[in-house]
Amino acid sequence: MSTSTEPLPASGPAATTLLRFATAGSVDDGKSTLVGRLLHDSKSVLADQLEAVEHASRSRGQEAPDLALLTDGLRAEREQGITIDVAYRYFATPRRRFILADTPGHVQYTRNMVTGASTAELAVVLVDARNGVVEQTRRHAAVAALLRVPHVVLAVNKMDLVEYRESVFAAIAEEFTTYASELGVPEITAIPISALAGDNVVEPSANMDWYGGPTVLEHLETVPVSHDLTACHARFPVQYVIRPQTAEHPDYRGYAGQIAAGAFRVGEQVTVLPSGKTSTITAIDALGEAVDIAWAPQSVTIRLADDIDISRGDLLAPSADAPATSQEVEATVCHVADQPLTVGQRVLLKHTTRTVKAIVKEIPSRLTLDDLSQHPEPGRLVANDIGRVKVRTAEPLALDAYADSRRTGSFLLIDPADGTTLAAGMAGESFATAKAVAAVDDEEGWDF
Template identity: 75%
Template structure:
C-alpha cells in the first residue's frame, strides 16, 4: 500500500460569546447567522412566527439561539446554545453562553474549548461586575483571543467618546488579568452595524467587523500544545488472514505531532518503544497532528489499554497521584474536602479523593481567598486531589487539552467539577491548611 502524507488542515474556529444579561449576545449571534446567510428559510419563518406572537414588528434574531422554552419566556439565555455555520473563508462552532451570574458555570463550559471569546458590553452601562467576571474566566481558561464588542451604540448616538472610555477601562482590567491583547469593535447587533457589514454611522471606526475579525484571526496550533499526546481510546486487533498480527492503538491526538519511527513512552507504565506505523482514515501516513483520529502501531508488543497515554519519550509528562488544580464547580450539590469522586483525564477514569479545598477564587481580580473546604455551584477554587492510580498530567498552562479533567459523582455519574491542573495565578496563597484526613483508603 502506498504511504500518503497527512491530510491538509481544515480552517475551523471555535468561539464563545459572553456578557451581562440583556447586553445583546443572542441578538449578535442571530445577526451573524442571518446576515452571513447561515439561516435556513424554515428557521427564519419559525423565528418570525414566534416574534409575531410576542408582539414584535420584525423577526427577533435572538430567538435563533434562545431555543429553550424557559429562555424564550424569560427573555434570557440559560443554557449554552451551540451553533454551526460557515462562510467561504472559514467554518465556525459558536457557543452562546449565559450572562446571569447564577449560570457562570455554563460560561465556563462554553469557553473551555474556545479559541476566541467575544465579550459584549452595553454602551449605556459600560464595564460592569459581570464584564470583569467574564474577562477573568477568559483569562483563567487561557482563551487565546479576546474581542470586546461594545454593543447598542445606536442608543448612545454612535459617539466615539463613549466607545473610547469603555475600551480604556476594559483593556486596563484585561492587562491586570494577564490578557495580552484585546480587539475592540463598536457594534449595534439590533441594527447590524459592524457585525457583518461596516457601519456608515461610525465612520470614525476603521477596524474590522465582527465577522471579518473571526474570519481572519489566526487559529494555528497553540504553541503550548506542541508536545504530542495520544490518549488511547480503543485497542484494534482484527482477526484476518491478511493481517493476523495487527495490533493498533486508536485515539484522537490531543496535542502535537506524532511521526513514524519516533521513540515513544506509554504512560502510566513508563515502557518505551518506537512508532512502527500510523493509519489515518484507513491509509498509512508518515505523521499525524492535533485533532486527527488515528491508529498507531508500535514496534514492540506492549501491554497497552484504553486510558493509557502515548507520548514522545523526550517529552513525557510527570506521573503523579497528587494533583493541585483550579476547578469550577458545576453541580448543584457542594464539593467538600474528603469527598470520594471519579476523576476523568483524557480517556482514563480513576477513583480519587478531594484532600483539600484551601481557597476560593475572587473572579474580579483572580485573587485567592482562604476558604472553609467547600465549593458551591459556580464557585471557582483551588483543590488538592489524590488519585488511586498515578496519572500522567500536564499543567494547564502547557496544554489546555491534557491539563484539564473532570470530577464525577461515583454514585449517579453526575459531572461535579471541571478542573485545570495547576492554573495558579500571581496571587498570595491563603494561610492555613484545611486538608481532609490523609488516611483514606481506596
C-alpha cells in the same frame, strides 16, 4: 515538543478554516441579538427558521423579527427573555467556518460560560454602552483569562442609544483593555456596534465614520487562529487495543485512539504512561492505510516493536518529551454540579481516556471573580464556584499543565454514584514526590 524538524504536510490541521468562539456579557447586553444578526446578515438562516422567528415575534407583540430568538431556543428562555443555556450554532462564510456558543449572562450561570468557552479560540464580551464595564463584564474577562482564550473581542453594543459617541466607546474600551491586560489576556480588540440596527456587525456603520477598524464578522473571518496542534507536546491517549487474530495477521496488536496533540512518526521512540516502559513505533495505520507520520487530531492505530501491556487509558508520548506522572493533582476547578464539592469527598477523575478513583484532599482557596481575591480554606465549592483543589488519585496520571495544553491539561471530577459531572479542572503545579506513597486501602479501596 516533537523531536523532528521535518515539516508537516500543508493539508494538516494548520490549514483549517474553522473558528470556535463564544459570546458573553451581562443580562440584556444583546448577546443573542448579536448572534442572530450575524446569522441573519451573513445569510446563514434558513427560510423556515426566519419564518418561525417572525411568527414567535408577532405572538409576543413585536412588529419586527426578534433575531435573538434564533439562539434562545428553549421555551423557558423565550418566556423570560434571557439566555439560560449554552446555545450552539454552526454557520459559514466563504472565508471561514464557525462554531459559536452563546452563553448566559446571569451570575448563576457562570458554569455555562465555562462550558461554552472551554474550547473557544475567541471570546466576544459584550458591554452595554449605557452601562459600561460592570461586575459581570469583569467576571467574564476573568473566566476568559482563566481558560486561556487567546483572543477577546470587546463589543460595545447599543451605540445607537448613546448617539454613536466616540468618547463613550473610547472610555469603555480603555477601561476594559486595562483590566483584561492585567489578567493576562494576550489580544484584545474593541469594536463599537449596534446589534439591533446592524452597525459594524456584518456591514460597516455609516453612523460611526470615526471608527476605522473591522466589523465583528470581518474580524472573526480574519483573526489569526492557530489550530496547529502539531506544535504542542505529542500525546496519544489509547482508547482501545485492536487484536483481530486473523490468519492474515495472527500477531497484529494495534493501539487505537485520537492524537490529542503533536505528531507521531514511524521509528520514533515512545514511552507508555503511567508504566514508564519504552518502545519504538513500527507502523501507523490511518483510515486503513499505512502512513509514516500522523498528527492531531487524526484518529489512528499505532503499532509498537515490543509486546507491552497497554490498555485503555494509557498514554503514549515521545520518550524525549514524556510528562511526569503523579498521584497528587493540584488544579483550578469550576464546580458545575448542584451538590457541593467537599474536602474528603470520593470522586472519579477522568483525564483523556483514563478514569481513576480519587479523593479531594484539600480545597485551599475559592476565587472571587469580582475582584480576583482568594477566599482561603472555604471547605467546599458550590455551583459556579471557581477554586483551587488538591486531589489524590488511586493510580498515577500523566497530566500536562493546562498552560501548556488545554487538551491534556484538563480533566473532570465525576460523582461515582450516578456519573454526574461535578467539576471541570485545569491542572496546575504538580505535587509529585520523589518517593512513591503507599496506598492504604479501606474496605472500598478509596483511601490512598
